[in-house]
Amino acid sequence: MKLADRVNRIKPSPTFAAAAKAAAMRAKGIEVISFAQGEPDFDTPDNIKEAAYKAIREGITKYTPASGFPDLKDAIIHKFKRDNGLTYDRSQVFASAGAKLIIYNLAQALFQAGDEVIVPAPYWVSYTDIVLLMDATPVVVQTSEDRGFKMTVDQLKAAVTPRTKAILINSPCNPTGATYTAQELRDLVDVVLPQKILIIADDIYEKFVYDGTVFTSIASLGKEVQDQTVVVNGVSKTYSMTGWRIGYAAGPADLMAAMDKVQTQNVSNPVSFCQKAAVEALAGPQDSVQKMVAEFDRRRKYIVQRLNAMPGIKCAMPKGAFYVFPNITGLFGKKWGDKVISNSGDVTDLILEEAKVAVVAGSGFGNDHYIRFSYATSMANIEKGMDRIQEALKKLR
Numbered sequence: 001m002k003l004a005d006r007v008n009r010i011k012p013s014p015t016f017a018a019a020a021k022a023a024a025m026r027a028k029g030i031e032v033i034s035f036a037q038g039e040p041d042f043d044t045p046d047n048i049k050e051a052a053y054k055a056i057r058e059g060i061t062k063y064t065p066a067s068g069f070p071d072l073k074d075a076i077i078h079k080f081k082r083d084n085g086l087t088y089d090r091s092q093v094f095a096s097a098g099a100k101l102i103i104y105n106l107a108q109a110l111f112q113a114g115d116e117v118i119v120p121a122p123y124w125v126s127y128t129d130i131v132l133l134m135d136a137t138p139v140v141v142q143t144s145e146d147r148g149f150k151m152t153v154d155q156l157k158a159a160v161t162p163r164t165k166a167i168l169i170n171s172p173c174n175p176t177g178a179t180y181t182a183q184e185l186r187d188l189v190d191v192v193l194p195q196k197i198l199i200i201a202d203d204i205y206e207k208f209v210y211d212g213t214v215f216t217s218i219a220s221l222g223k224e225v226q227d228q229t230v231v232v233n234g235v236s237k238t239y240s241m242t243g244w245r246i247g248y249a250a251g252p253a254d255l256m257a258a259m260d261k262v263q264t265q266n267v268s269n270p271v272s273f274c275q276k277a278a279v280e281a282l283a284g285p286q287d288s289v290q291k292m293v294a295e296f297d298r299r300r301k302y303i304v305q306r307l308n309a310m311p312g313i314k315c316a317m318p319k320g321a322f323y324v325f326p327n328i329t330g331l332f333g334k335k336w337g338d339k340v341i342s343n344s345g346d347v348t349d350l351i352l353e354e355a356k357v358a359v360v361a362g363s364g365f366g367n368d369h370y371i372r373f374s375y376a377t378s379m380a381n382i383e384k385g386m387d388r389i390q391e392a393l394k395k396l397r
Helices: 004-010 015-029 044-058 070-082 101-112 126-133 152-158 182-192 222-225 253-263 270-281 286-309 343-357 381-391
Strands: 094-098 116-121 137-142 163-171 198-203 227-234 245-251 371-374
Touching: 004 126, 015 343, 070 094, 070 245, 070 270, 094 101, 094 253, 101 126, 101 198, 101 227, 101 245, 101 253, 116 126, 116 381, 126 137, 137 152, 152 182, 222 227, 222 270, 245 253, 286 381, 343 371, 343 381
Parallel strands: 116 137, 116 163, 163 198, 198 227
Antiparallel strands: 094 245, 227 245
């Protein structure tokens, strides 16, 4: 069967692939510790689950408006006002089955052949492939560790062309944890605003910041910026609701309407009772979030300290999200059995086979000199995983 050309342009998600390998090994009775997926190990708070149970008991199990119930939109509007100082109305708000589908629907509504989308690297694995699926071109801007993995103004200026349709900003960033300051965001805005380039701000990790870091939503930098920005967020990370699949966005009303039209032709609507749970998550008590962040902070410091103690590995302290992205080039050129380690895939293979620990190669995030660990797992798993990796690295020569 001849498949569509677009399918051959993309690759499977490396995070899901790594998690699937770990699951397959577990099915064979092998104990594998996974640092592969960005999925908080905390349970969804009880008040949120109770809201879903209540909705099911009340028969809220049918189709809904394509872009979400009115009360969910109101909760999203309330969240943006409370947390980010942003004002929207219902026509400017859109909900979908996860933040990934938000970005996909946005891309379907906006991008086509000939368009370019600026994507700073390292980037979340799906950004470039979603752009490619729309026949558009991702313009990857490689950032550097010595600049905190942040795109500079000069890099942005060099990447902009007459074909530039949008720029993707993910802060805090998956996989690096890089978090832009308000001034750094203003400097980038000064480049794209006059060019009428749409800003797509993926703020999904906004609550996960450390060491006194202050999160700034780029849309909060002024009305003109807000009007040229789509803010993407969701409940998956903040409320440990990955499986509930509720993401949301706010932006220009005409673009939200176009995304609504697209959604009527794919998933139809976000799951009805999950929307009611998301209302409670966004509008209800927020104390569970800070408890989770405090625990992630403890894990962050521990995993960075352990990785930096391993020969051949250097790991910067991330300011946000719940990932570390250590540099593993110090392992390149070493031998593992008869194999010479030469890339991030070789390192992840070594760690999986010898340590029974699943991590993700940096090549999937746009930089082959690094690997990604998610520390959204228990401290016990982190401690055991670090011990295993330390022992596995002794087999290199």
